[in-house]
Amino acid sequence: MTTAVRHSDSEVSFGFWLYLMSDAILFGLIFATFVVMSTNLAGGPGGTDLFSMTNLSMQTALLLTSSLTVALAHHAAMEERIGPALVWLALTFALGAGFLVLEVRELSGFVASGAGPNRSGYLSAFFTLLSTHGLHVSAGLIWIGTMMMQLLLKGPNSRVLSRLSRLTLFWHFLDIVWIGIFSVVYLPELF
């Protein structure tokens, strides 16, 4: 029985890795589009005019820290310490939500100043890349909430733990994508 569970667990995690690869290609293509369109300003503002170093640093700090907290949550749950696991998950949720608030504030500020996604090809690609990542983070937040419920109601059984390990993978993946955004989208404009 245990071997059967472990076997099916390995199938699920292999399937999830495939999904992540597929998603990585999706992001890769949006990155490529962004790079292709990075000079298509159509007379509109560019990144240098828009981006704020403070905001970027705060966003990055929040998201990178949340990768640590989600790992700690997974670690605690593996040792069947539900209380700490829930606290770390709640902290991850808060950090991710904070990241999203900063992102929405930044983007809506751009829209308000006339630099929305329909201003230029560059901004279309910028907004699409950022919102695709943001939507993934939002889905991750829903997932974190669900996992907290499941830990509370079901306890750290093998299915819940296996889901938690995939949530961790997903969250680290979003971190990696953010590092890509940080390096490709923001860094060249701010330095």
Next chain:
Amino acid sequence: MTEDISPLLGRLGPDALPLYSWVAMGGAMVTVAGGLGFLAIVTWLGKWRELWSGWITSVDHKRIGIMYIVLALIMLIRGFVDAIMMRLQQALAMDGGGYLPPEHFEQIFSSHGTIMIFFMAMPFVTGLMNFAVPLQIGARDVAFPVMNSISFWLTAAGAGLVLVSLVIGKFSTAGWTGYPPYSGVQFTPGVGVDYWIWAVLVSGVGSTLTGINFVVTILRKRTTGMTLMHMPMFTWTALCSSILIVFAFPALTVVTAMLALDRTVGTHFFTNDGGGNVMNFMNLFWIWGHPEVYILILPAFGIFSEVVATFSSKRLFGYPSLVYATMVIAVLSFTVWLHHFFTMGAGANVNAIFGIATMVIAVPTGVKVFDWLFTMYRGRIRFEPPMLFTLGFMCLFVVGGMSGVLLAIPPINYATHNTTFLVAHFHNMIIPGALFGYVAGYMYWFPKAFGFRLDRNWGARAFWFWFTGFILAFMPLYVIGLMGMPRRMESYANPDWQPWLIIAFLGACLILLGIVSLGIQLWVSVRDRVRLAAEADDPWDGRTLEWSTSSPPPAWNYTELPIVSVRDSFHEAKLTGKPIPTAPLTASIHVPRNTAVGPVIGFAGFCVGFGVIWFIWWLAAVGLALVATTLIARSFADDTESEAFPGRGTGIS
């Protein structure tokens, strides 16, 4: 935009009804009557419960496979009606003749291509993979049965959007490739292109999930001893095809989503102004589009390999070379996308590289053709219908391959691009290459699915109508393509083209008879099912594992899982007289319970698509919320499997 958008119905209004042409009205009425007729028949027979619990909510890979194939056959008829309408229009359309207004003609060629690729070929190949692969590798089901059901219902939702566009609103006029800037909102306002985008997007998500499911199934769920090099050829091609799906479909998702953003939000990805980059669409679209050709055709190659070995009563010649050729084709398929737009301004060197890469693909494909020929050499060939389709494929596909090598030469491509020569070429690849394979697979595995064979005579008739019909319908297009006729012409003024177009129309009529023959074959076979049930477990003297279980197989496929030590293990067992060893049952068999998750998510996907197309934002939001709540609710369900008892209850009745 100056349209009125109401909060309740978006831009949907009475003018969405197809009152602009009697042909469109007729099509809408046939679609509605077909839907209502289906509902009436199910109600009249009192089969709702059986339909719901036996099929709609089923997560059995065999039943999902059969539903995919039913969907594909329905859409084949719909797509073919478009095709014969176009052939009739062009046969008549000299000097502005014909019966279709230009805008309607454009909708028809757009929906024909979209349906045939996304909603005929994709479901057909996915259905065959679903049915045969777990049986071939000795598995009880696919790795993710519920996700499999979700994939199917998302595909059905996409097909539903295309069908609905016939009744409510219009379909795209931008061709199945939807090139901007024409497909942008500036030149094509209205809902047509949006229908195309969302049908493709929703079903594309389903296909991606299918790809993931089958890679995991094939790599992780093989029975003991089923090493990679013991796998049947069809499973190998299904593996390559699934890998291609996982890697290629994100490009389709990205490109259609960006076009949707351009049209709905007003971004500038593919617009002429505002810093858009139209060429990026072509690149992204064909980064998906070329691998897609191989996603469709590799499993057909796999079917031909199974069929040719079985009906030649011989081991498949050069199995390892077929495996390597399949893998090489899968890898190379990502390196040739630019040949779809040689004339759009890439430099000579870039064109040369992509042209050479394209020609290189002909090498592994040629290896395969020789392998099939050598398999037949000195074999005892039985001319059953699946074998006829395979032989027809070998004759015709080589012609299509040669015209492909011609098109791969950039200077020739400059002269022939966008002509009916190209149309003839890709139909020559996809009809004999992919569709003949699917039909062969359908006739080959039908007895496994239902416990009786399909009628042989009507199968042979269907083949000869398809074969001759194909030649008559498409060889003339090569000729007039070389004479310079552009594709997608609603009318023309060159009298030299008309005789060829009339021949092509006659060819389409023969193909119609081929489709009718397939229908009669099904009817006759169901009528004579008792006579045709003889030896249904192994009707063709099969070689691979799926023929060792009963027809139809139980829901759990094999009561005791077989242990394999050679390729073609079932043939080996018959030859040596020793049955295939099995692993004794140590624990009870569990099969996944039925669930409504798949149909609910499919319905929700339809709502999202329909809502965004018509700007009915609440409907789209409800659809998205439904997807999220269904998935979350499902994740709380623990009791998802039930025990199965061998001897009681069968698979497909």
